[in-house]
Amino acid sequence: MPIDDLKAFFAKLETDADLQAKARALQGSAADERVAGLCALAADAGFTVTAEDLKSAAAGSAAAELDDQSLRAVVGGICSSPGAGGGPRPEREFLG
């Protein structure tokens, strides 16, 4: 399932600093070499990703896109988890 592999590879790429460093090291090379290098990195990580998959993803037709709400969740805007306690928050009540 190439699309599943593509998604899984990018999910790993988003969270794996070592893989990110290797991927970024490709950016000085020519476009075709970048794609080939990225496919090789994916293979090393256990995923089957082809140049066609990457081109399709870059065109926005393969990877799941984000709606506005999802996008905002990616970039933040929800600052902290709500407290579970009842009554007034103590932070405001004990100020020197």
Next chain:
Amino acid sequence: MSPRYAALRPDWLLRGYSDRPGVLANWRTGEARPLAAAGAYVARACDGHTDFTSPIFLPKHQATLDLMLAEGLAEECAYGAELDPRQRFREAPNRYIQYTQWAVTGRCNLRCRHCYMDGPTGRWGELPHDVALGLVDQFVAANVQRVHLTGGEPLLRADFWELAGALTEQRIAIHQISTNGVLLDDEALQRLRDLEADPILHFSLDGVGTHDAMRGCDGAEAAAVDAIRRAADAGFRVSVTSCLDGMTRDGMLPALDLLADLGARSWHITAPQAIGCWATASTGLSLDEQADVCEPILRRWLALGRPMLVTLCGIYSGAPGEYVPPQEPLHRCTPDDLHCGALFDDTAYVLPNGRLIPCPRFIGTPFETALPSLLEVSLSEAWADEGFRARLGVTKAEVLAHNPECAACDEFGECGAGCWATAYAATGHVFGRDPVACDLWKSPYRRRLAGIAAGTL
């Protein structure tokens, strides 16, 4: 396609935690933007060297970058733009901790009758300079994003400005400073500006004509009012807390006009909790009496055009400006919740002796000494230790089992059986019920004041 580079804007830092892939933190304002994995991935690439046209970025990453640019988190740049090293991604081994209230001293220059910190006796003392600086290092290692400096009177500490400088040097936001105002002269305000810090300055003012009696010193009110005026005139955000009891009640309503005139951004009226110096006080007000004070204040606040944020003894809270109907609560309590929502949430409180507690209400409870001292274990280690949560985490279910009236109460979803520490202070029982919250949630006052604010009463 031309290469596309971006860099984080200078005020933004990228931090990571064991339970969060990334958080963008603004070191001047204290604002935090938790990121999902894709957001953290894009933010890490905002380093001035990574080409966003590379196939390692999908259209969703491009859209994420566009949003970060639009919201001022990052800016497009030429290749090679360098981030300040302090902005770069730094991962802490602990769970997310955003905010630390740090009582840098237990000493005070006033003699407040209600001090939870026993300031007049100096019970808590203060840590030596080098040890206090070591705490700053601990905050850095744990990726604390912002600090609220409090006390005692924090400006009484001889090395206060060195500690403040150490925090800003490490790009930890000084988000608030709580002070009685006596030592906050123009030089102090300028030193804050020199540190590029823009804290909320949080003053205590226990009413007009009543402050000195609560604070135990003649001239404290004049000093506080003067400091509030100078701070607001200098452009600092000013917040004020007032303690309500039988001796200060008559000074509360006049304080509203004064604080509106001075430009205070927020005003919090609260009844002291029965800990510290207040444990044996006899001038506390009942909820009925508190409501009698709060209602005229609410009406006057509405007549003045809602000039600041107000919180009135937990009975009412309202934002400045136009009326906005109350929102549904973000979270309704369930039996699985920890009874204390602050316990190892994203906020910590550090006592003057280095003890880590969830909030000052825990002073005098069994948790106070059961929780770790930062002189013995680092903040990062303490925050990463899930065992503390397991050992100290009284759940709502346990409280409900001991208080069947709470289990049957319609208000539980919002009240949550109240505050763990308040319950302990009142009952001496680990699974006790918080009588303050119980009275409040069962009373008609919250609905009544909400109705007045909405114009329906």
